[in-house]
Amino acid sequence: MSGITLVNQVKASKFLSGLLQPVANAFVNAAGYRQLGMRYDDILREETDIIREAIHRLPEEENYARVFRMKTAFQYSLSHTVATKENTLKAEDDIRYLTPIIDEVAAEYAEREDFNNIKSFSK
Numbered sequence: 001m002s003g004i005t006l007v008n009q010v011k012a013s014k015f016l017s018g019l020l021q022p023v024a025n026a027f028v029n030a031a032g033y034r035q036l037g038m039r040y041d042d043i044l045r046e047e048t049d050i051i052r053e054a055i056h057r058l059p060e061e062e063n064y065a066r067v068f069r070m071k072t073a074f075q076y077s078l079s080h081t082v083a084t085k086e087n088t089l090k091a092e093d094d095i096r097y098l099t100p101i102i103d104e105v106a107a108e109y110a111e112r113e114d115f116n117n118i119k120s121f122s123k
Helices: 006-012 014-031 049-056 060-078 099-116
Strands: none
Touching (some): 006 014, 049 099
8 A cells, every 4th residue: 555645645744734633632532532541443343344353363462451441441431430530541552553453454355355356368
């Protein structure tokens, strides 16, 4: 997936990133998943085959930590509270642990689909 993407252009431009960073921060704060102690990749929908396969490929300790964060967030939700200030996830701790695996699995699925759709032009 080479090429210039909009994300890369925004990151490269100091003006655009300065303009859009406050909007992105406001969106993340409005989403509220960090206040429950969750990471961005924890809130991805698990209904697709690609994400299910990516979760299956997670290392055991990362999968355990993911399930623990989800159960803790569920408990906060049941009690109608949010995490305390020290348990709230900080922006620097919100790393994408599942996204690289999702990209890898999506590339494998695309390659498999291309391979299955090869047409023979024999005469």
